[in-house]
Amino acid sequence: MMGLTHGIIAAAGTTFFLGDGSPLILGLSILGSQLPDLDTSTSLIGQIFFPISRWIEKYYPHRSLTHSFLATSAIAVLSLPLWQLGWKYWAALPLAHLITCFSDTFTKQGVQLFFPAPAWCVCGSNPNRRLTTGGTGEYWVLAAAMALLVIGLNITSTGGLELKVTQVLGLKEGTQRVYNTNAGKNHVWVQIEGARGSDRTPINKKFFVLGQSGANYVVMDGTGIYKTGEQIIATKTSIQIGDKATTTTQQLIFDDESPIETLQQLQQQHPSSLIVLSGQLMVDMPEDIKPMTDVNKFSTLKLSGDSMTLEFAPLETTQQQLKDQYVTGSVTAKIINPKPKF
Numbered sequence: 001m002m003g004l005t006h007g008i009i010a011a012a013g014t015t016f017f018l019g020d021g022s023p024l025i026l027g028l029s030i031l032g033s034q035l036p037d038l039d040t041s042t043s044l045i046g047q048i049f050f051p052i053s054r055w056i057e058k059y060y061p062h063r064s065l066t067h068s069f070l071a072t073s074a075i076a077v078l079s080l081p082l083w084q085l086g087w088k089y090w091a092a093l094p095l096a097h098l099i100t101c102f103s104d105t106f107t108k109q110g111v112q113l114f115f116p117a118p119a120w121c122v123c124g125s126n127p128n129r130r131l132t133t134g135g136t137g138e139y140w141v142l143a144a145a146m147a148l149l150v151i152g153l154n155i156t157s158t159g160g161l162e163l164k165v166t167q168v169l170g171l172k173e174g175t176q177r178v179y180n181t182n183a184g185k186n187h188v189w190v191q192i193e194g195a196r197g198s199d200r201t202p203i204n205k206k207f208f209v210l211g212q213s214g215a216n217y218v219v220m221d222g223t224g225i226y227k228t229g230e231q232i233i234a235t236k237t238s239i240q241i242g243d244k245a246t247t248t249t250q251q252l253i254f255d256d257e258s259p260i261e262t263l264q265q266l267q268q269q270h271p272s273s274l275i276v277l278s279g280q281l282m283v284d285m286p287e288d289i290k291p292m293t294d295v296n297k298f299s300t301l302k303l304s305g306d307s308m309t310l311e312f313a314p315l316e317t318t319q320q321q322l323k324d325q326y327v328t329g330s331v332t333a334k335i336i337n338p339k340p341k342f
Helices: 002-018 023-039 044-048 050-059 069-078 080-085 087-106 136-157 161-169 172-182 260-269 315-321
Strands: 186-196 202-213 216-220 225-227 232-244 246-257 274-283 301-304 307-314 327-337
Touching (some): 002 087, 069 087, 172 186, 202 225, 202 307, 246 260, 274 315, 307 327
Antiparallel strands (some): 186 202, 274 307
8 A cells, every 4th residue: 555655646746846747757756666665575566576675674674774865866876877868767766766755754653864874754743643554644645646646747738837837927938948848849829918019008818829039929819910029018928838739841932933833832732721931032023012000010021122021921911912023032931730729
């Protein structure tokens, strides 16, 4: 029974501390949680490694050598090969061992955390309040640990602990890291509290994130495109991870030619995708280009002389602007599949 409790407590703890609930992390944490009980031949791991457990049991008291910081340090060193998979995989084993040792300080006997020093570490001054193996208290602890594990797995499966922190606090650097981590594999939305840049009308709305422009976001809501710091003055931003999606890029190069056929082919190749264009083109008839003049929306197309600059310009809008033009230059198409649903 205690082995199961140790496994659930360690799995819940490592999930929260490492922000990762992947199967390998969980497996390593469960393994690490069993290592302290290698000092008794009656435990599951002690039965599996009976010669070792029998030897430790003969020379050291239960919950001494294998329940110490010394043992945690040894496990950390022996786990170093796991660093090749990532630091979290290396950390899972010693962290789970440490969590288990600490949890055993709530038992009647306690543990010798500072072995070889003979002092026993026990939490709780009342011996009658401490846990006993198989007792009612252990079942309550197991239930609480199961609940924490479920919560931790839910958090890590929806963006991680950092996401939850940034959602609560609206930390700018944190939201940018979360966006960069998830934008290639999910739709990313942002809840923005603040005001419109033109008239300071209050705003509290959810937008789809098209991308970043410097330290700001370029976002859309189905009716227009906006840029934080310009059309939207954000006082708080909370990132939200949406549905699975893929984001790819494709470079388009033009040499004094009509771009329409190429843009139409791009649209036909990705009929269910949101496509926006960024780059610079020289146009032969700049007087026919009509940049947007709505101060409440981000101008994705800017014209200076015969030079047209695109920044997150929707493919359909760009096609309309360039239908009679010959252009020179290059643009990068950002293709988000599938389109976000507004």
